[in-house]
Amino acid sequence: MRILAVGCHPDDVEIACAGTLAKCVKRGDKVIVCHASSGDLGHVIIPPDELKVIRAEEARRAGALAGIEVIYGGFNDLDIFDNNKQSRDKMVDVIKYADPDLIITHNPDDYMPDHTAVSRLVFDASFTATLPNYKSREKKAAKLVPIYYMDTLAGVNFIPTDFVDITEEIDLKIKMLNCHESQIVWMRDHDHIDFPDMVKTCSRYRGYQCGAEYAEGFRQCQAYLKGTSKRLLP
Numbered sequence: 001m002r003i004l005a006v007g008c009h010p011d012d013v014e015i016a017c018a019g020t021l022a023k024c025v026k027r028g029d030k031v032i033v034c035h036a037s038s039g040d041l042g043h044v045i046i047p048p049d050e051l052k053v054i055r056a057e058e059a060r061r062a063g064a065l066a067g068i069e070v071i072y073g074g075f076n077d078l079d080i081f082d083n084n085k086q087s088r089d090k091m092v093d094v095i096k097y098a099d100p101d102l103i104i105t106h107n108p109d110d111y112m113p114d115h116t117a118v119s120r121l122v123f124d125a126s127f128t129a130t131l132p133n134y135k136s137r138e139k140k141a142a143k144l145v146p147i148y149y150m151d152t153l154a155g156v157n158f159i160p161t162d163f164v165d166i167t168e169e170i171d172l173k174i175k176m177l178n179c180h181e182s183q184i185v186w187m188r189d190h191d192h193i194d195f196p197d198m199v200k201t202c203s204r205y206r207g208y209q210c211g212a213e214y215a216e217g218f219r220q221c222q223a224y225l226k227g228t229s230k231r232l233l234p
C-alpha cells in the first residue's frame with residue numbers, strides 16, 4: 001500500500017501518528033509524509049528564513065529514521081487558507097504525486113487555523129485529485145481513497161474510532177520527535193510544556209483505551225465514496 005500523511009507543521013505528524021507510520025513501513029508500505037508548512041514562525045528568536053532551513057533538515061532526519069519520504073507542501077505558517085484554488089491545487093499535486101491508497105491528516109476541528117485549513121484542503125483536494133481532466137502540475141489522477149483523521153494535540157475533543165498498537169514503535173516515535181530540536185525549545189519557551197513527555201503520555205493514554213501499552217488513535221472520515229470494508233491501518 002501507499003500511505004500519505006499530511007501534517008501542517010514539521011513535527012505534527014510525528015506527534016500524532018509516527019508510530020503508526022513506522023509500523024506501515026515495517027509491513028512493506030511506501031509512506032510519504034507531507035509537511036504542508038515550512039514552520040517558519042515556530043521560534044522566539046530564530047528568524048523565519050533561517051528557521052525554514054533548520055526545520056526542513058529536522059523533518060528530513062526524523063523521516064529517515066523510519067524510512068519515510070518527506071516532502072514539503074509549499075505553504076508558510078499562518079498563511080494557509082483553504083477556500084482558494086491556488087491552495088487547493090498545491091494539495092491536489094501533493095496527492096497526485098503520492099498516489100495514496102490511504103490518506104491521514106488533521107482532525108477538522110484541531111486547535112489552530114493552519115491545522116483546520118490543512119484538514120479541509122486535504123478533504124477537498126482528495127476528491128479533485130481524482131478527476132483525470134482537472135488540470136494541475138502533476139499529470140496522473142489519484143484514486144478515491146479513505147481518509148483517517150489523526151489525534152488532536154493532547155487528544156482534546158477527539159474520540160478515536162480506530163487504534164493502532166505502537167508499543168514496539170514508541171521509542172522510535174520519541175527519537176523522531178527529538179529530531180525537531182528547534183521545537184522542543186519553542187514549546188518549552190512558548191507553551192511551557194515538555195514536548196516528548198506530552199507525546200509519550202498521550203500515547204500511553206490511548207494505550208489504556210484499547211488494551212495496549214502505547215497506542216495512537218484515529219477517526220475515519222465519514223463521507224460518500226470514502227468508506228471501505230477493509231482494515232487499512234496496521
Ligand SMILES: [Zn+2]
Pocket residue numbers: 008009012115
Ligand atoms: Zn502544528
